[in-house]
Amino acid sequence: MTVTVAVDTTGADLGPAEVAEGAKLAAARADVRIRLFGPEAELRAVVDGIAAIEVVDAPMSIAKAPDPALAVRSHPEASIVRAIRDVSSGDADTFVVAGATGPALAAGLMHVRRARGIHRPALALPLPTLGDPVTLVDVGANVEARPDHLVQFGFMGAALARTVLGVERPRVALLSNGEEPTKGTPDVVEVHRLLSERLAGHPHIEWVGNIEGNLVTTGVADVVVTDGFTGNVALKLMEGVSQTVVSGVRQAATSNPMAMLGGLLLKPALNRFKASIDPERSGGAYLLGLRSLGVVPHGRFTREGFARAIVLAAQGHERQVTDLIHRDLEDAGALRRPPAAVAAPAGDAVAAAAADAGSGPDRVNG
Amino acid sequence: MTVTVAVDTTGADLGPAEVAEGAKLAAARADVRIRLFGPEAELRAVVDGIAAIEVVDAPMSIAKAPDPALAVRSHPEASIVRAIRDVSSGDADTFVVAGATGPALAAGLMHVRRARGIHRPALALPLPTLGDPVTLVDVGANVEARPDHLVQFGFMGAALARTVLGVERPRVALLSNGEEPTKGTPDVVEVHRLLSERLAGHPHIEWVGNIEGNLVTTGVADVVVTDGFTGNVALKLMEGVSQTVVSGVRQAATSNPMAMLGGLLLKPALNRFKASIDPERSGGAYLLGLRSLGVVPHGRFTREGFARAIVLAAQGHERQVTDLIHRDLEDAGALRRPPAAVAAPAGDAVAAAAADAGSGPDRVNG
Numbered sequence: 001m002t003v004t005v006a007v008d009t010t011g012a013d014l015g016p017a018e019v020a021e022g023a024k025l026a027a028a029r030a031d032v033r034i035r036l037f038g039p040e041a042e043l044r045a046v047v048d049g050i051a052a053i054e055v056v057d058a059p060m061s062i063a064k065a066p067d068p069a070l071a072v073r074s075h076p077e078a079s080i081v082r083a084i085r086d087v088s089s090g091d092a093d094t095f096v097v098a099g100a101t102g103p104a105l106a107a108g109l110m111h112v113r114r115a116r117g118i119h120r121p122a123l124a125l126p127l128p129t130l131g132d133p134v135t136l137v138d139v140g141a142n143v144e145a146r147p148d149h150l151v152q153f154g155f156m157g158a159a160l161a162r163t164v165l166g167v168e169r170p171r172v173a174l175l176s177n178g179e180e181p182t183k184g185t186p187d188v189v190e191v192h193r194l195l196s197e198r199l200a201g202h203p204h205i206e207w208v209g210n211i212e213g214n215l216v217t218t219g220v221a222d223v224v225v226t227d228g229f230t231g232n233v234a235l236k237l238m239e240g241v242s243q244t245v246v247s248g249v250r251q252a253a254t255s256n257p258m259a260m261l262g263g264l265l266l267k268p269a270l271n272r273f274k275a276s277i278d279p280e281r282s283g284g285a286y287l288l289g290l291r292s293l294g295v296v297p298h299g300r301f302t303r304e305g306f307a308r309a310i311v312l313a314a315q316g317h318e319r320q321v322t323d324l325i326h327r328d329l330e331d332a333g334a335l336r337r338p339p340a341a342v343a344a345p346a347g348d349a350v351a352a353a354a355a356d357a358g359s360g361p362d363r364v365n366g
Numbered sequence: 367m368t369v370t371v372a373v374d375t376t377g378a379d380l381g382p383a384e385v386a387e388g389a390k391l392a393a394a395r396a397d398v399r400i401r402l403f404g405p406e407a408e409l410r411a412v413v414d415g416i417a418a419i420e421v422v423d424a425p426m427s428i429a430k431a432p433d434p435a436l437a438v439r440s441h442p443e444a445s446i447v448r449a450i451r452d453v454s455s456g457d458a459d460t461f462v463v464a465g466a467t468g469p470a471l472a473a474g475l476m477h478v479r480r481a482r483g484i485h486r487p488a489l490a491l492p493l494p495t496l497g498d499p500v501t502l503v504d505v506g507a508n509v510e511a512r513p514d515h516l517v518q519f520g521f522m523g524a525a526l527a528r529t530v531l532g533v534e535r536p537r538v539a540l541l542s543n544g545e546e547p548t549k550g551t552p553d554v555v556e557v558h559r560l561l562s563e564r565l566a567g568h569p570h571i572e573w574v575g576n577i578e579g580n581l582v583t584t585g586v587a588d589v590v591v592t593d594g595f596t597g598n599v600a601l602k603l604m605e606g607v608s609q610t611v612v613s614g615v616r617q618a619a620t621s622n623p624m625a626m627l628g629g630l631l632l633k634p635a636l637n638r639f640k641a642s643i644d645p646e647r648s649g650g651a652y653l654l655g656l657r658s659l660g661v662v663p664h665g666r667f668t669r670e671g672f673a674r675a676i677v678l679a680a681q682g683h684e685r686q687v688t689d690l691i692h693r694d695l696e697d698a699g700a701l702r703r704p705p706a707a708v709a710a711p712a713g714d715a716v717a718a719a720a721a722d723a724g725s726g727p728d729r730v731n732g
Contacts, residue, residue: 216603230596236581238603239579239580243580252632262633266618269619270618277614
């Protein structure tokens with residue numbers, strides 16, 4: 001089955017053509033159809049003549065809009081909105097939005113909508129580490145989250161790890177300020193209790209329990225669950241600390257002639273190390289809990305990262321990540337119960353979902 | 367005025383004698399009297415004959431007790447309890463407890479007690495960065511904290527920076543998931559509002575506003591305010607990420623002969639870099655909001671770090687950090703109002719303070 005991926009190109013730092021180059025790579029590597037949204041001429045110059053890639057002229061970008069939800073509502077012609085509506089209309093199976101987390105989340109909620117039984121969609125980010133990536137979820141879709149939401153995030157992250165990241169039996173941990181089940185805020189303690197109940201003896205997920213921050217990057221867990229506030233702070237801290245350490249090493253390597261020679265000799269090995277922790281490898285942040293999977297590669301990515309995002313979005317769709325999340329949550333009794341009243345009309349459901357996104361989607365990337 | 371510092375020696379990884387060596391260094395560098403608590407013979411073997419140092423035999427350690435509050439209550443003879451009671455009895459002015467944050471916090475609350483007008487004591491940790499240290503507060507004393515508490519943490523951190531860390535006009539920031547005042551949980555948004563009001567045009571504190579995690583280590587702020595849950599997670603993450611990056615560099619530097627030679631040539635410069643971000647430089651975590659200052663150097667520290675902790679504790683006392691916190695909070699109208707009823711008897715006050723510490727003090731160090 002060929003998967004169709006709708007790709008918004010307008011949020012990339014290197015410009016839409018770089019995303020188009022990524023699409024070209026993806027089309028050469030996987031059985032995908034790609035629909036590229038952005039400035040037509042610029043995109044055509046890259047992909048013209050490639051049968052698997054269509055270009056849809058949508059030059060308007062709201063990638064940097066200060067109020068993403070408002071921008072999505074007021075600009076139905078924006079490239080992001082059009083790419084995501086491609087999924088709700090059935091023209092595409094899944095979407096990739098380069099460098100615009102907030103608008104992707106807002107448009108996803110509004111047009112693709114929450115999957116049945118999901119409290120809140122979440123952003124899951126596979127963090128590059130020395131070994132396999134560790135997926136942190138949520139990294140900013142929900143600044144406030146209730147224990148039931150975090151329980152769902154655990155299952156969502158595990159399903160992503162199984163279908164997209166190639167982890168057979170994901171180990172799921174909860175981020176806290178101590179390993180003991182009693183550590184953390186009352187909400188964190190409650191999440192620990194709920195996840196312990198639901199993951200004990202689980203057929204394809206392993207429950208690690210609480211971990212502290214220092215273990216996040218050590219590979220003791222494949223999926224680390226936290227609320228969107230803590231997750232976002234954590235993610236940004238990790239970026240900052242890595243940069244600080246790297247620039248410290250760089251300063252050291254230019255501090256005197258001997259050190260400079262040493263730095264020069266060490267450079268190839270350091271570059272291999274850098275490549276091994278390349279954030280582009282995992283495709284970007286994954287928007288989970290909507291009726292279709294969405295991927296948000298970082299705006300700073302190059303064609304290689306955009307290609308990965310497209311291939312992995314297609315793979316997630318093909319391996320039915322959304323169905324797997326539903327099935328796992330159903331088996332665990334962790335689906336959101338439908339409201340007691342009759343179903344609200346569609347308009348209300350969208351409004352509720354948008355309201356659920358809290359104080360507006362938060363930018364993780366870009 | 368000679369400051370007297372009560373020092374508990376039993377929580378150091380390298381043993382009580384290493385703390386005694388630190389005391390010896392401190393006594394040589396500053397005008398302090400030091401009262402060392404721990405196993406007498408072991409301590410005397412190091413400091414015998416030094417007039418400024420007294421040894422008090424208190425061999426019992428509760429540094430690693432699983433329930434610090436319980437251990438403090440049930441072991442009045444423990445070295446930590448005796449060192450901290452030295453301050454409440456007036457025999458010492460300030461205390462240093464090596465490697466035992468939880469017991470220090472519990473014993474501090476019980477015996478030294480909260481300063482007047484303080485909601486909750488907090489743990490402030492000067493983080494080593496490429497430039498001056500950045501003080502994160504709270505790093506784990508309060509897993510749950512109300513906006514009023516975080517406002518006080520900001521003033522406490524600023525007073526520490528001025529008196530102990532030599533920052534003339536500290537820049538105070540709030541950790542959030544975005545720079546805009548509307549970003550964060552409702553509590554964080556409220557703290558932003560309160561700090562903006564109270565720090566606008568402040569004579570000796572500069573208000574930076576919200577910062578994201580990636581700016582914590584870049585030196586845009588001297589003091590970063592957050593709740594104890596987020597602060598603890600952040601601190602541990604930073605440790606973990608630094609270690610991951612460092613071991614990645616080390617792996618790279620041993621991956622082939624050319625890289626090994628490069629690593630060898632680079633080593634002296636890297637060691638200087640490592641020394642420049644040495645966590646021992648800033649003495650450890652500072653326990654603020656009690657009637658006296660307390661310092662908790664990390665259990666892993668060497669004599670140099672313990673010496674710094676003792677000298678800086680004395681300096682904080684001499685420069686009246688506790689009075690400065692009170693004065694600043696009073697001027698800002700941010701002191702805790704006394705309860706409407708008549709003052710509770712002393713026993714109740716201790717119980718209330720202990721209860722205030724939430725689900726038990728959290729270990730930052732050790």
